[in-house]
Amino acid sequence: MKQRITYVVQNPEEFSPEQLVVNNEGDFGPSFTLKGVHAAKEHRITLSLDELPKELSKVFQQWHELHIRWASPKPYTATPPFTSRVSPGLHVFFTPLDTTPENALCETLRSFVPGDLTNDERPKCSSTNDTSIKLPILSERFSMSASSQYYAYLESLNYFIGRFRESFCRKRMQCYENLRQFSSALYIDIDYDTISRTVVLTAGWPRATGAIEDGWDETITLPSEDATVEIGVLSHEPNSDPEDIQFGGFLTVLGQDERPKATRFQTPTRHYPLLQSSSTATLNPHPLTFTTSFNQPTGLHPTLTLTFPSQHLTPPNPSCKLHTHLTLPSALFIDAYQFSDALFLASKNLKSLRSLAGATDLEAPNWVVQQWGSAALFQLALPPLHHASSNTQGTWNSSIPLHLRYLPASAASHTSVPVPWPVVFWACRAEEGAKQSSNPFDRMHLGYEGLFGPKTRFMHVEPSGASGHIEGAKSDGLVEWIEVPVLDTRWSGWVEGGTVGMVVLAFLGLCWVLFGKTDGRREVEREKKKQ
Structure with missing residues (x-):
């Protein structure tokens, strides 16, 4: 070790x-x-398969590569070089072997993840092929990246760590101590690949x-x-x-x-912080931050809004383009056809929808969608130069229209859907992109690097961690919660009875109209014959 x-x-x-x-x-x-x-702290433990318990070693050996990323919804300010981010929740990036069972991913998740992971009776996982989404890889440099992704919102790792401790630590005191420390981390990475046959566990504390x-x-x-x-x-x-x-x-x-x-x-580094120039040796964070919110009331077509201070929204250098990467649960989806209209994009302060992968069926209700959700990459528009220079107090909003699926009935009139804050970054050109792999602190397999070319640097914009400026918004750190109306099973009997009653009344009314008119015509014909 x-x-x-x-x-x-x-x-x-x-x-x-x-x-x-x-x-x-x-x-x-x-x-x-x-x-x-x-100081910010990172603790990395490297283990060979022989050093792991046999049961756990078998779990890893089912995959060609496996990369787990978990991030807490608690807001924090990143300290370089620990700058890269993923949306809050549990991300699993993997490439199965030819012999990997179809239920391998789901069985592992059910063993270590609580049943209410996605506000459902069980984690949204049926099989590896049906539940995961295929990662679009646009850069040859990342052709060896993991092929599939699984995501679920997981607020805390306490349950996961407890199950792991019960199953594998047994009487190993060092194992207990490491897990106790890792339970307070704000992000945890687990990496395995079949070539090195090693498991790397990394935990990070920004403070x-x-x-x-x-x-x-x-x-x-x-x-x-x-x-x-x-x-x-x-x-x-x-x-x-x-x-x-x-x-x-x-x-x-x-x-x-x-x-x-x-x-x-x-x-060299792939992920770099935004820093403010200073005449001293002190490196100050850049004042550019963003907040995420939903327009209220959300309705069935919520609009996600990213808000920036416009006076600080200038590119670090001319090659930089502002992007956001969204991770959406299956209850929400993006209509890609909306974003093919240039006028529509301009009205939302967007440049383009760069990538969309996952569950994109426009008609399916949530209970028939097998995939965990979808991931999208947008390029954001910037304010005109005269707008940024003249408005010292203003904000700049980029809006992304979303759509809600019909959710299963429950014993309540509404249910809550978690929507993690997206990742926002400048994608800039790097002249020495090939050398970036030598950085011992850089993180890979974050879900969006493969959507860019081999000479790209990511300069991350810090989230502010507060969205209370929107009246009625419900926020929990870096996660927004949408209240969605659903069929209340407590009143479903009345709904069924009322529906049957209306059908019967409509049928009787139709019969009265049809047969009543027929009897009236017969009476008129009889009167005519008598005359």
Whole structure:
């Protein structure tokens, strides 16, 4: 087992090396202690299949590659290089083997995911082919990316971690301790491919857990006598090359080094933060943020609105185009035909619908849709230069019309549908795109990289984490909830009885009209004969 723990200091001017202590003579072996360090943290564990329990090893060996991404709905500010994002919820990107059973994905999900995952009696999963969506790959560079995607909104991993601990940790204390720590992470990645035959577990914390003002106060020890743990305490430094990211700080290998060693290095990066230029060494986040909301009342045709401060909505460089990537549950769908009209796109401040994959049937109710939902990529229009320069307080809205499917009846008049906030980023041209794979911190398999060319850098726009400016909007962090009217089963008997009654009355009325007129005509004919 290999472990790599990286801390990226958020304010280098407040950090001192005295906050780091290495103790090689402790009662429990060597240890590394941090005292009040304000930093983002990433903990990566690499395991071979032989180091996993046999039952868990068999689960991974069913796939050619498997990439799990989970993100919390809690808003946070990303610290480079941990900049890339996915929409809140559970994303599974995978490529099955020829021998992978059709029910492999669904059985695994039902084992580790609670039954009310999608506000239904069970996770929306029938089989690998029917439930997943095929990922469109437009770039040859990503031709080896996973072929399929599964998504479901999952607010917390507590149930998942509890089931995993019961099934596989058993009496392994280190397993218990790692899972306890990971339960507070705001994003978790699990990666496996059949070539390396290794499982990489990565957890991220944008800030210290507990009281924010206290920073990280923790001690790291070796899991076993023959193990090593790589630890880095770094800070992001300004760099003249716009395509590289540079760090300085301290590195140590617990179990080998007696004290942290100073280091400085730079690496190309695929995902880069938006930063505000500064005359000092401090790197300030760019003021451009966005919020997500739905026009109220939503009705059966809700409109998702992305709101930006217009004065900050300028491209980082001329090659950059603003995009948003949506992940929609099956209860919602996009009508692609709407976005083929240039005038319609302009009225919504959109440039184009770049990609749409998944459940796109315009007529099907939700209970007959087998796929988990759909994913869409839009290019957004920007405000005119005179609009951005003259309006210092205004906002710029891009609207995406959606449509609701008919949902199953329930014992309530309405049901809630979660809609995760999309990912918003500038897609920019990179001259050194081929070198980006050398970055040890970059994340791949996020669902949208393959929709761009091989020389693309993604500069992410931070979500603001609040949508309360829209009256009546219901928001839970980075997730919006839509109240959808459904057939209330508590009143369904009255509806059925009323429907039958109306049909009977209509039938009797029709009979009266038909036979009543016939009798009247016969009476008239008789009178004529008498005359």
